[in-house]
Amino acid sequence: MGCSSKLAECLPCGYGYVVLTAVGSVFVNVWHAHNVMRARKKFGVEYPLLYGPEDKKEFNCIQRAHQNYLELWPEFLTLLLLGGVQNPKVATGAGVVYLVSRIVYAKGYSTGDPDKRKYGSFGMVGMLVLLGNTVCLAFHLLKWNPLKAIKS
Numbered sequence: 001m002g003c004s005s006k007l008a009e010c011l012p013c014g015y016g017y018v019v020l021t022a023v024g025s026v027f028v029n030v031w032h033a034h035n036v037m038r039a040r041k042k043f044g045v046e047y048p049l050l051y052g053p054e055d056k057k058e059f060n061c062i063q064r065a066h067q068n069y070l071e072l073w074p075e076f077l078t079l080l081l082l083g084g085v086q087n088p089k090v091a092t093g094a095g096v097v098y099l100v101s102r103i104v105y106a107k108g109y110s111t112g113d114p115d116k117r118k119y120g121s122f123g124m125v126g127m128l129v130l131l132g133n134t135v136c137l138a139f140h141l142l143k144w145n146p147l148k149a150i151k152s
Contacts, residue, residue, distance in 0.1 A: 012087075017089070017092040018080060018081065021080060021091070021092050022080055028099050032066040032070075033066065035106065043056045061113075065105060065117065068105075072127075075127075076130070078134075079091075080130055083133030084133075086136050093129075094127075094129035095130065098123045101120045102120060104120035105120025105121070107120075108120060
């Protein structure tokens, strides 16, 4: 049973994996939100407070991990969905690496020791690959070959 959409006909084979990776990012966001809701109950931090007082450091770290995810989510989705047009397998792989790193980042940060968030820093490699993939798409669309320009 195939998709008969005109858009689907224009997208490269394997782009569905890029879409599934984007959907996976929604689940990572829901997981973060669930962690914050549980921490609100555990530490008694009521709405509308975004952060708790200084003695609620563990709550603040959990909340900060979620906020950081939200801060980078638009860039991630933009690079994933656009770069996936150029090379869906590369975009999917880099996207999965990034999402796994965000979970590792949050797990480390949620201990209350902000230094442990660094264990998830490997996700920036995924983000850089997504950036490079998207830049390649731009070059391709502009029919510009930087290597050819250097040789001239």
